[in-house]
Every structure is written in C-alpha cells, then in structure tokens.
Amino acid sequence: MNRLLEFIKRIYVVLLFILLECIAIWQYATSTPYTEAKILSRTTAVGGYFSRKITNINHFFSLAGENNMLTHRVAELEQTLERERELLADYTEESWQRKMADEDDLHYRYYPARVASMTISHLRNYIILDKGERDGIKKNMGVITPDKYLVGYIIEVSERYSVAMPVLNTEFTMGGSLQMTNYTCSLRWSGDSPYHVDILDVSTYAQPEVGMAVEAWSERMPKGVTVGYIESFEHNAAKTAYSARLKLAVDMSALDNVLIVENTHYGELESLMDNLDIQSSSNGTK
Amino acid sequence: MYKYIPYIWLVLAVVLVQIFLLDNIDLGASISVLIRPMIFPLAVLLLPVEWKSVWVLLVSYAVALVLDMMLGGSGIYVLTLLPIALLRRSLLFITTRRSVESSDQSQLFSRMRLGQLMLYVGVTLLLHHTLFFAMETLSMANFGRLVATILLSTLCSLLLSWPIVRLFTSKVTA
Structure with missing residues (x-):
C-alpha cells in the first residue's frame, strides 16, 4: 500500500494532467456535432486498432x-x-x-x-x-x-x-x-x-x-x-x-x-502372406 | 508574495490582450484563415522556472479556462495549453542544453542567450499552435493549408510576443 502511495505521489502531476485533459476532451467533443463525430470516429478507430491487436495476440496463443x-x-x-x-x-x-x-x-x-x-x-x-x-x-x-x-x-x-x-x-x-x-x-x-x-x-x-x-x-x-x-x-x-x-x-x-x-x-492380410510363405517354402523343400 | 506580482501582471496582460485585442483584429477573411496570433502561452512560458510542475499546471488550467469561457473555446484552450505546461521543463532543458534542476534556476531567463530564448519561445509556440489548429480542424483534408496556418500564425505570434518576452526577462527576472 505504501509503495502504491509512493508511486502515486511520484506521478500525481501526470495523473492530474490526464484528468484535466480528459475533462477538456469530453467538453470539446460534446461542444458541437462536428467535433463529436470526429473525435468519436478517431477514438473508435484507435480503440478498434488496439482491440484487433489484442485479439490477434490471443488468437496466436490459442493456435x-x-x-x-x-x-x-x-x-x-x-x-x-x-x-x-x-x-x-x-x-x-x-x-x-x-x-x-x-x-x-x-x-x-x-x-x-x-x-x-x-x-x-x-x-x-x-x-x-x-x-x-x-x-x-x-x-x-x-x-x-x-x-x-x-x-x-x-x-x-x-x-x-x-x-x-x-x-x-x-x-x-x-x-x-x-x-x-x-x-x-x-x-x-x-x-x-x-x-x-x-x-x-x-x-x-x-x-x-x-x-x-x-x-x-x-x-x-x-x-x-x-x-x-x-x-x-x-x-x-x-x-x-x-x-x-x-x-x-x-x-x-x-x-x-x-x-x-x-x-x-492388416492382421488378416499379414497372416495370409505368412501362409503363402509357409506353403512356398514347404513346396521348395519337397 | 511580492515577487510574484509581475507574474500576475504578465498573466493578466497577455490574457486581456488576447481576448480584447488579438481576437478582435479584422485582417479580412482570407488572411484571418491563415493568421491567428496567440500570445497567451507566454503566461505559462515565463512563469518562474523554480515553480513545481503542479503549480504551473494549475495556473495554465486557470488561464485556459478563462480563455475558453471568454472566447467560447469549449475546452480547446485547456486541451492545448496543458501539454505546454507539462512539457515546459523538457523544452527548457532541450533549448538551453542543461538541467533546470540546479540551484541557479531563478534567474535562468535573464541569463539565457537571445538565440536560446527565441528558440525556447518559438518551439513552444510552434508546438502549441500545431496542437491548437490540429484539434480545431480535426481533419487532414486541407493539410497544406493547416501547415501554412500553423507556420504563419506561429511566426506572427513570435513577432508579437518577442517585445513582451524581452521586456519581461530584462526588467522583471533580472
């Protein structure tokens, strides 16, 4: 727990930045239908790309x-x-x-x-x-x-x-x-x-x-x-x-x-061939 | 507290100039499409170097929020100014080619060579303008015009900012 807190303390500026940026992106994306459509299509494309990569990796391991x-x-x-x-x-x-x-x-x-x-x-x-x-x-x-x-x-x-x-x-x-x-x-x-x-x-x-x-x-x-x-x-x-x-x-x-x-x-064929061998060898001895 | 008064004046001045002057200059439709000077990133660039990143981030957020509200930006000013606030130290490090962790950082701007200072301001403005216009258009359909807008606006912003930068770094941080 202490390590987690230490880690968060080290990166809290970046976390704050990400939080504020997310709020701004959401605000900007919902401001007009154009930005909403554009940002939604981009996030879908990026999400789709990563989803496809993950699926491919999972598929590879299940091969x-x-x-x-x-x-x-x-x-x-x-x-x-x-x-x-x-x-x-x-x-x-x-x-x-x-x-x-x-x-x-x-x-x-x-x-x-x-x-x-x-x-x-x-x-x-x-x-x-x-x-x-x-x-x-x-x-x-x-x-x-x-x-x-x-x-x-x-x-x-x-x-x-x-x-x-x-x-x-x-x-x-x-x-x-x-x-x-x-x-x-x-x-x-x-x-x-x-x-x-x-x-x-x-x-x-x-x-x-x-x-x-x-x-x-x-x-x-x-x-x-x-x-x-x-x-x-x-x-x-x-x-x-x-x-x-x-x-x-x-x-x-x-x-x-x-x-x-x-x-x-195969067993039947093999015994048949063995019988033939026996017969031919006995004929040979006669 | 007293030593921060010039910074407060600086922030107020660039924000007010941006809102009431630069955003109301009518250069004609054909030029306005290509040239849109923005000097408000100076409010972040010239903040004391010794300040912790979190304070720089919060001041930037406040400045960008005011601009969003006054200019109807719907978050685009926050979206594009915060990365500049976060990358400020790295940009300083790259342009001055030394660490800003040393103890003599309070007078850094006044001791930077003019070329270094211009490079720092220019690169930062270019980065900001690239983010701003890319986010504004959200399209690469007119890529040539987007690049022209970024370059011309950055140049114009740099020309308008330079006297403020010089005045501030020579009088205030000296």
Whole structure:
C-alpha cells in the first residue's frame, strides 16, 4: 500500500494532467456535432486498432489448441470418409445397415499424434510420436500428415510412445503408384537430400511427366496418400524401366501434427502372406 | 508574495490582450484563415522556472479556462495549453542544453542567450499552435493549408510576443 502511495505521489502531476485533459476532451467533443463525430470516429478507430491487436495476440496463443482440435477433426472426418467410401463401393441395403451399426468394420482408423522428436540428418532417421500402445497404436500402422502426405510407418511401440520409420530412411521400403494410372513402382531414399526420394521400376509403358503426383501403394495406407511430385525421370541403363526423382510432398523438417493410420484388415492380410510363405517354402523343400 | 506580482501582471496582460485585442483584429477573411496570433502561452512560458510542475499546471488550467469561457473555446484552450505546461521543463532543458534542476534556476531567463530564448519561445509556440489548429480542424483534408496556418500564425505570434518576452526577462527576472 505504501509503495502504491509512493508511486502515486511520484506521478500525481501526470495523473492530474490526464484528468484535466480528459475533462477538456469530453467538453470539446460534446461542444458541437462536428467535433463529436470526429473525435468519436478517431477514438473508435484507435480503440478498434488496439482491440484487433489484442485479439490477434490471443488468437496466436490459442493456435496450438486449435491445431490440435483440427487434427482430431481431420482424423474423425477421414474415418467418416473412409466409411462412406466403403459403403458406396459395396452398397447393398444389408451392408449399409450392418456397417452403419458396426464401427469395428471400418477399413481404416485414424489416430491423431504429435511428433515428440525426430532426426532428418542421418541415413537412418526415426520419428518418435507421442502415442503408444495404450492409445491403440501397433506396429506397421501408417503415418501421414493431415493433408494426406506420406510420412512413414510405425516400427516400434512402447506404452506411451511409438517410433516411426520415415521415408527419409535408407531402409524404408514401400510401393508407389503414379497418380491416375495403375503403374506401380518402388520407393527408395538414397540419403542425399531430405527433400527428395527416388522411384524405381516404373514400367516403360507408363508415361511419367514432370509434376505428376506419386501415391503410396501399400496395405498400410489408404488410397490417395501423396508421396511427392516427379521432378525428373529417365530410362534405366537397360531401358527396361523408368526411374524418377520425386520432390517430397511433406517438409519433414517442419513436421508436427500427424495421423497414424490403422488398416483394420492388416492382421488378416499379414497372416495370409505368412501362409503363402509357409506353403512356398514347404513346396521348395519337397 | 511580492515577487510574484509581475507574474500576475504578465498573466493578466497577455490574457486581456488576447481576448480584447488579438481576437478582435479584422485582417479580412482570407488572411484571418491563415493568421491567428496567440500570445497567451507566454503566461505559462515565463512563469518562474523554480515553480513545481503542479503549480504551473494549475495556473495554465486557470488561464485556459478563462480563455475558453471568454472566447467560447469549449475546452480547446485547456486541451492545448496543458501539454505546454507539462512539457515546459523538457523544452527548457532541450533549448538551453542543461538541467533546470540546479540551484541557479531563478534567474535562468535573464541569463539565457537571445538565440536560446527565441528558440525556447518559438518551439513552444510552434508546438502549441500545431496542437491548437490540429484539434480545431480535426481533419487532414486541407493539410497544406493547416501547415501554412500553423507556420504563419506561429511566426506572427513570435513577432508579437518577442517585445513582451524581452521586456519581461530584462526588467522583471533580472
């Protein structure tokens, strides 16, 4: 209290000045309609300016929350969209009712997550995500951005965290397909640039073009996940296939919010492939 | 009390000259728009330097209130004279290039060089006139004419004020 009094005592002249000026401004502003209109418009403009600045600052600090909310919303919408797609692709009255009633029948499920840490400067880079087993995350789930750009897939899971192998890892393997065509290819990262990957084994019948999008072709991912865009392409030495250099659609250095994608049929597909392997190896031994 | 009588005369004189003489001079419509001399800021400028800011502020308020009432200013005289009262010490400091906190401040005006004194009065009048005419028009639509009015009126006010300033600083504060 004493400090406050001391402070007021120090600035009382300025306070008196402000008080007298305020009285004078009020008196002057209300003296004629012209001054009233002019001063009112100026004070409104100044008030509006400061109000806008304060709103902008508040908005800036709420961006993280909004971003998080939007990522959750994207996950929900992707899930709904996936469900609608499946219904449309396989529509019967019975299937419609069954799928509407049963959430578990969804082909793909989306889980929002945030990048806890990551590297992009090594040959074997990894991304640690803040969702783990207790959030329903399992190995081999895909990782994409909310814009549906390829990031990688989950290779290890702990209770609270999971590790994804991004496309920027020399051990990363996944198929790709040229957008709007059925021509497939293999994705490889040579380790030279964090903004580029290579695609190999593109059929010579395909007609790649600069700027053409390449999508992920994998059982871990839904359709329509973009890997990148063709920057240059050439025939291989034997002229049996094309290889091309892609500019990655996602900027890995600015990765924050991601979606983890679960293919609910992945276990079934995996066991099917395992059975095929067993059969082929037993045939080989015979 | 006795030593403040010249100041009372000064305040009365500039206020009365302003009300009854300068505001009633008819220079013709075209010139009156551009030239409106105001010498009443002298009542604040020449107050004793050693006075506390609060007293300077209150005297300025009283002078401006009288002018508002007599000339129908509706607060504009208070609005524009009080900033001058508040900034007086800073303006003195800037124009004399020294602190006014020292003990020899009572005779400061008589010991200022003529150039410094003119700069102090001129800058203060310019600041006052800028505030006054900007508040009066409240518009930048005729910016050129506003600037011309400020400059010409300041020059005219300075010419009219200078004899009073010289007389007062040489006879009273000496």
